[in-house]
Amino acid sequence: MPKIDLAAIPQTNATGYPPEYADVVRGRWYRRLAPAGGLADYGVSHVTLKPGGWSAQRHWHEGEDEFVVMLSGHAVLVDDAGRTPMGPGDCAAFPKNDGNGHCLVNESDADCSYIAVGRPAQSDCHYPDIDMHLDATRGRQVRKDGSEF
Protein backbone atom coordinates (compact mmCIF):
# COMPACT_ATOMS: atom_id res chain seq x y z
CA MET A 1 0.00 0.00 0.00
CA PRO A 2 1.73 3.18 -1.14
CA LYS A 3 -0.16 5.45 1.28
CA ILE A 4 1.87 5.71 4.45
CA ASP A 5 0.15 5.06 7.77
CA LEU A 6 1.91 7.77 9.75
CA ALA A 7 0.39 6.68 13.06
CA ALA A 8 1.94 3.22 12.62
CA ILE A 9 5.48 4.60 12.42
CA PRO A 10 7.23 5.15 15.75
CA GLN A 11 7.85 8.79 16.58
CA THR A 12 11.11 9.74 18.29
CA ASN A 13 12.89 12.82 19.55
CA ALA A 14 16.26 11.07 19.61
CA THR A 15 19.34 13.17 18.80
CA GLY A 16 23.05 12.61 18.42
CA TYR A 17 23.76 16.02 19.93
CA PRO A 18 25.61 16.09 23.25
CA PRO A 19 23.47 17.14 26.23
CA GLU A 20 24.75 20.73 26.26
CA TYR A 21 23.31 21.33 22.76
CA ALA A 22 20.35 18.94 22.81
CA ASP A 23 17.77 20.98 24.71
CA VAL A 24 16.49 22.87 21.65
CA VAL A 25 15.65 19.66 19.78
CA ARG A 26 13.80 17.92 22.63
CA GLY A 27 10.59 19.23 21.08
CA ARG A 28 11.40 17.80 17.64
CA TRP A 29 9.42 14.60 17.12
CA TYR A 30 10.04 12.80 13.87
CA ARG A 31 9.12 9.73 11.88
CA ARG A 32 11.42 8.22 9.26
CA LEU A 33 9.21 7.60 6.24
CA ALA A 34 11.68 6.23 3.71
CA PRO A 35 12.33 2.88 5.41
CA ALA A 36 8.61 2.44 6.09
CA GLY A 37 7.80 3.27 2.48
CA GLY A 38 10.55 1.16 0.96
CA LEU A 39 12.49 4.13 -0.43
CA ALA A 40 16.27 4.13 -0.75
CA ASP A 41 17.11 7.03 -3.09
CA TYR A 42 16.70 9.67 -0.37
CA GLY A 43 15.46 10.03 3.18
CA VAL A 44 12.10 11.55 4.10
CA SER A 45 11.10 12.59 7.60
CA HIS A 46 7.75 13.77 8.93
CA VAL A 47 8.58 16.18 11.72
CA THR A 48 6.44 17.83 14.38
CA LEU A 49 7.96 20.71 16.32
CA LYS A 50 6.38 21.38 19.67
CA PRO A 51 6.18 25.04 20.75
CA GLY A 52 9.76 26.16 21.35
CA GLY A 53 11.21 23.27 19.38
CA TRP A 54 13.98 23.68 16.82
CA SER A 55 14.49 21.50 13.74
CA ALA A 56 18.22 21.38 14.53
CA GLN A 57 21.02 23.57 15.71
CA ARG A 58 21.69 26.03 12.90
CA HIS A 59 23.83 24.05 10.42
CA TRP A 60 24.86 23.36 6.85
CA HIS A 61 25.97 20.14 5.19
CA GLU A 62 29.01 19.85 2.96
CA GLY A 63 27.58 17.06 0.85
CA GLU A 64 23.79 16.73 1.16
CA ASP A 65 20.97 18.85 -0.22
CA GLU A 66 17.98 19.42 2.05
CA PHE A 67 14.38 20.35 1.23
CA VAL A 68 11.44 21.12 3.51
CA VAL A 69 7.76 21.79 2.95
CA MET A 70 5.53 23.00 5.77
CA LEU A 71 2.34 21.02 6.32
CA SER A 72 0.71 22.74 9.28
CA GLY A 73 1.36 25.48 11.81
CA HIS A 74 4.07 28.09 11.67
CA ALA A 75 7.82 28.25 12.11
CA VAL A 76 10.59 30.78 11.58
CA LEU A 77 13.40 29.89 9.21
CA VAL A 78 16.61 31.28 10.69
CA ASP A 79 19.66 31.60 8.45
CA ASP A 80 22.42 34.06 7.57
CA ALA A 81 19.85 36.28 5.83
CA GLY A 82 17.75 36.66 8.96
CA ARG A 83 14.32 35.40 9.92
CA THR A 84 11.71 34.19 7.43
CA PRO A 85 8.18 33.14 8.43
CA MET A 86 7.12 29.72 7.13
CA GLY A 87 3.51 28.52 7.00
CA PRO A 88 1.51 25.73 5.39
CA GLY A 89 2.61 25.03 1.82
CA ASP A 90 5.81 27.05 2.12
CA CYS A 91 8.92 25.35 0.74
CA ALA A 92 12.63 25.91 1.37
CA ALA A 93 15.74 24.47 -0.23
CA PHE A 94 19.17 24.19 1.39
CA PRO A 95 21.81 23.33 -1.21
CA LYS A 96 24.81 21.34 -0.06
CA ASN A 97 27.97 23.25 0.82
CA ASP A 98 26.36 26.70 0.62
CA GLY A 99 27.80 27.78 3.96
CA ASN A 100 24.45 29.17 5.07
CA GLY A 101 23.58 27.76 8.47
CA HIS A 102 19.84 27.26 8.80
CA CYS A 103 17.17 25.85 11.09
CA LEU A 104 13.44 26.09 11.72
CA VAL A 105 12.20 27.34 15.09
CA ASN A 106 8.64 26.98 16.31
CA GLU A 107 8.04 30.27 18.13
CA SER A 108 4.26 29.79 18.11
CA ASP A 109 2.12 28.32 20.88
CA ALA A 110 0.93 25.37 18.75
CA ASP A 111 2.60 22.43 17.05
CA CYS A 112 3.87 22.79 13.51
CA SER A 113 4.70 19.98 11.11
CA TYR A 114 6.74 19.61 7.96
CA ILE A 115 8.30 17.09 5.60
CA ALA A 116 12.10 17.10 5.30
CA VAL A 117 13.93 15.40 2.44
CA GLY A 118 17.63 14.62 2.36
CA ARG A 119 20.13 11.82 2.04
CA PRO A 120 21.73 10.52 5.23
CA ALA A 121 24.69 12.71 6.17
CA GLN A 122 27.88 11.18 4.81
CA SER A 123 29.80 14.46 4.84
CA ASP A 124 30.80 16.88 7.56
CA CYS A 125 28.19 19.27 8.93
CA HIS A 126 28.97 22.74 10.27
CA TYR A 127 27.29 24.60 13.13
CA PRO A 128 28.21 28.29 13.00
CA ASP A 129 26.76 29.30 16.37
CA ILE A 130 28.14 26.65 18.69
CA ASP A 131 31.28 24.65 19.43
CA MET A 132 30.11 21.53 17.61
CA HIS A 133 30.99 19.80 14.33
CA LEU A 134 29.75 16.62 12.67
CA ASP A 135 32.82 14.61 11.78
CA ALA A 136 31.52 12.24 9.10
CA THR A 137 34.59 10.04 9.32
CA ARG A 138 33.96 9.37 12.98
CA GLY A 139 30.19 9.43 12.44
CA ARG A 140 29.46 11.67 15.42
CA GLN A 141 29.40 15.18 16.80
CA VAL A 142 32.68 16.50 18.19
CA ARG A 143 34.01 19.91 19.25
CA LYS A 144 35.38 22.21 16.58
CA ASP A 145 38.96 21.38 17.59
CA GLY A 146 38.13 17.72 16.99
CA SER A 147 38.02 16.75 20.64
CA GLU A 148 35.27 14.48 21.94
CA PHE A 149 32.40 15.73 24.03
Next chain:
Amino acid sequence: MPKIDLAAIPQTNATGYPPEYADVVRGRWYRRLAPAGGLADYGVSHVTLKPGGWSAQRHWHEGEDEFVVMLSGHAVLVDDAGRTPMGPGDCAAFPKNDGNGHCLVNESDADCSYIAVGRPAQSDCHYPDIDMHLDATRGRQVRKDGSEF
Protein backbone atom coordinates in the same frame (compact mmCIF):
# COMPACT_ATOMS: atom_id res chain seq x y z
CA MET B 1 17.22 32.92 0.32
CA PRO B 2 16.26 29.32 1.14
CA LYS B 3 12.50 29.99 1.12
CA ILE B 4 11.24 29.33 -2.39
CA ASP B 5 9.11 31.98 -4.07
CA LEU B 6 6.68 29.62 -5.76
CA ALA B 7 4.96 32.40 -7.69
CA ALA B 8 8.27 33.33 -9.33
CA ILE B 9 8.75 29.87 -10.82
CA PRO B 10 7.08 29.28 -14.18
CA GLN B 11 4.23 26.80 -14.08
CA THR B 12 3.80 24.38 -16.98
CA ASN B 13 1.54 21.55 -18.02
CA ALA B 14 4.04 20.25 -20.58
CA THR B 15 4.18 16.50 -21.12
CA GLY B 16 6.22 14.06 -23.15
CA TYR B 17 3.15 11.87 -23.70
CA PRO B 18 1.88 11.51 -27.25
CA PRO B 19 -1.44 13.28 -27.93
CA GLU B 20 -3.54 10.12 -27.62
CA TYR B 21 -2.49 9.71 -23.97
CA ALA B 22 -1.92 13.34 -22.98
CA ASP B 23 -5.48 14.49 -22.28
CA VAL B 24 -5.54 13.30 -18.67
CA VAL B 25 -2.46 15.34 -17.73
CA ARG B 26 -3.57 18.63 -19.35
CA GLY B 27 -4.83 19.66 -15.91
CA ARG B 28 -1.49 18.92 -14.22
CA TRP B 29 0.34 22.19 -13.63
CA TYR B 30 3.77 21.88 -12.10
CA ARG B 31 6.78 23.87 -10.99
CA ARG B 32 10.27 22.36 -10.82
CA LEU B 33 11.65 23.44 -7.44
CA ALA B 34 15.05 21.75 -7.39
CA PRO B 35 16.70 23.90 -10.08
CA ALA B 36 15.19 27.05 -8.54
CA GLY B 37 16.40 26.03 -5.10
CA GLY B 38 19.85 24.90 -6.21
CA LEU B 39 19.26 21.23 -5.39
CA ALA B 40 20.90 18.43 -7.35
CA ASP B 41 20.50 15.29 -5.20
CA TYR B 42 16.86 14.76 -6.23
CA GLY B 43 14.06 16.50 -8.06
CA VAL B 44 11.16 18.22 -6.32
CA SER B 45 7.99 19.36 -8.05
CA HIS B 46 5.10 21.43 -6.74
CA VAL B 47 2.05 20.15 -8.59
CA THR B 48 -1.50 21.46 -8.86
CA LEU B 49 -4.12 19.15 -10.33
CA LYS B 50 -7.15 20.89 -11.73
CA PRO B 51 -10.48 19.07 -11.33
CA GLY B 52 -10.28 15.97 -13.52
CA GLY B 53 -6.49 16.15 -13.75
CA TRP B 54 -4.26 13.14 -13.34
CA SER B 55 -0.68 13.19 -11.96
CA ALA B 56 0.36 10.85 -14.77
CA GLN B 57 -0.83 7.82 -16.62
CA ARG B 58 -0.70 4.94 -14.16
CA HIS B 59 2.96 3.89 -14.16
CA TRP B 60 5.94 2.49 -12.27
CA HIS B 61 9.65 3.24 -12.64
CA GLU B 62 12.31 0.54 -12.82
CA GLY B 63 15.00 2.69 -11.24
CA GLU B 64 13.61 5.70 -9.37
CA ASP B 65 11.81 5.97 -6.04
CA GLU B 66 8.95 8.45 -5.83
CA PHE B 67 7.39 10.19 -2.82
CA VAL B 68 4.40 12.51 -2.60
CA VAL B 69 2.84 14.56 0.18
CA MET B 70 -0.53 16.25 -0.27
CA LEU B 71 -0.65 19.94 0.57
CA SER B 72 -4.23 20.94 -0.17
CA GLY B 73 -7.41 19.53 -1.63
CA HIS B 74 -8.18 15.90 -2.33
CA ALA B 75 -7.12 13.23 -4.80
CA VAL B 76 -7.57 9.51 -5.24
CA LEU B 77 -4.48 7.32 -5.37
CA VAL B 78 -5.12 4.60 -7.94
CA ASP B 79 -2.89 1.54 -7.94
CA ASP B 80 -3.08 -2.24 -8.15
CA ALA B 81 -4.62 -2.31 -4.66
CA GLY B 82 -7.53 -0.11 -5.69
CA ARG B 83 -8.49 3.43 -4.78
CA THR B 84 -7.17 5.30 -1.73
CA PRO B 85 -8.35 8.79 -0.74
CA MET B 86 -5.53 11.30 -0.18
CA GLY B 87 -5.97 14.60 1.66
CA PRO B 88 -3.79 17.31 3.19
CA GLY B 89 -0.79 15.87 5.01
CA ASP B 90 -1.19 12.40 3.54
CA CYS B 91 2.01 10.82 2.23
CA ALA B 92 2.66 8.00 -0.21
CA ALA B 93 5.82 6.19 -1.27
CA PHE B 94 6.38 4.40 -4.57
CA PRO B 95 9.52 2.26 -4.41
CA LYS B 96 11.41 1.71 -7.63
CA ASN B 97 10.73 -1.49 -9.57
CA ASP B 98 7.76 -2.56 -7.43
CA GLY B 99 5.59 -3.26 -10.47
CA ASN B 100 2.65 -1.40 -8.92
CA GLY B 101 1.35 1.15 -11.41
CA HIS B 102 0.10 4.25 -9.62
CA CYS B 103 -1.25 7.74 -10.20
CA LEU B 104 -3.22 10.46 -8.42
CA VAL B 105 -6.54 11.59 -9.87
CA ASN B 106 -8.36 14.73 -8.82
CA GLU B 107 -12.00 13.66 -8.84
CA SER B 108 -13.09 16.67 -6.78
CA ASP B 109 -14.45 19.96 -8.06
CA ALA B 110 -11.55 22.01 -6.64
CA ASP B 111 -7.81 22.15 -7.23
CA CYS B 112 -5.53 19.93 -5.20
CA SER B 113 -1.78 20.36 -4.73
CA TYR B 114 1.09 18.18 -3.66
CA ILE B 115 4.86 17.92 -3.55
CA ALA B 116 6.47 15.11 -5.54
CA VAL B 117 10.07 13.99 -4.97
CA GLY B 118 12.08 11.82 -7.31
CA ARG B 119 15.21 11.68 -9.39
CA PRO B 120 14.89 12.31 -13.11
CA ALA B 121 13.91 9.10 -14.90
CA GLN B 122 17.01 7.36 -16.18
CA SER B 123 15.38 3.95 -16.33
CA ASP B 124 12.42 2.51 -18.23
CA CYS B 125 8.92 3.32 -17.02
CA HIS B 126 5.96 0.98 -17.44
CA TYR B 127 2.32 1.90 -18.04
CA PRO B 128 0.10 -1.13 -17.34
CA ASP B 129 -3.15 0.32 -18.73
CA ILE B 130 -2.08 1.69 -22.11
CA ASP B 131 0.13 0.91 -25.10
CA MET B 132 2.99 3.16 -24.00
CA HIS B 133 6.46 2.62 -22.56
CA LEU B 134 9.23 4.99 -21.54
CA ASP B 135 12.38 3.78 -23.28
CA ALA B 136 15.13 5.39 -21.23
CA THR B 137 17.77 4.64 -23.84
CA ARG B 138 15.87 6.62 -26.44
CA GLY B 139 14.68 9.11 -23.82
CA ARG B 140 11.08 9.14 -24.95
CA GLN B 141 7.74 7.40 -24.90
CA VAL B 142 7.22 4.64 -27.45
CA ARG B 143 4.66 1.86 -27.99
CA LYS B 144 5.10 -1.38 -26.08
CA ASP B 145 6.46 -3.10 -29.19
CA GLY B 146 9.12 -0.39 -29.36
CA SER B 147 7.64 1.42 -32.35
CA GLU B 148 7.46 5.19 -32.40
CA PHE B 149 4.24 7.12 -31.93
